[in-house]
């Protein structure tokens with residue numbers, strides 16, 4: 544993720560932020576106002592230093608270890624609230640689909656385990 548420099552026009556406080564390019568103007572607030580992004584070439588973070596995974600406590604060093612950590616724990620990087628809401632909706636829709644499939648399969652199994660006589664009775668009722 545690219546890194547950007549932001550400056551508070553009120554007090555001159557400088558901060559470094561990491562953002563997707565599309566969200567680079569989503570700057571922090573300082574002295575009750577949005578910080579201004581400094582115009583400079585964005586630099587890409589080369590790699591990340593070691594840290595203990597907040598998920599399972601394992602030592603994580605480097606981006607690939609971070610990706611593994613997220614994958615191992617069925618997690619994703621935080622991408623903002625909008626993105627989280629979208630993902631939650633998607634997962635709920637998938638769960639609904641799986642449930643409906645299960646119900647359909649169960650009904651199918653019950654029907655197939657019935658005697659031919661009962662199946663005929665149902666077919667005639669439908």
Ligand SMILES: [Zn+2]
Nearest residue numbers: 551554573574
């Ligand atoms: Zn300030």
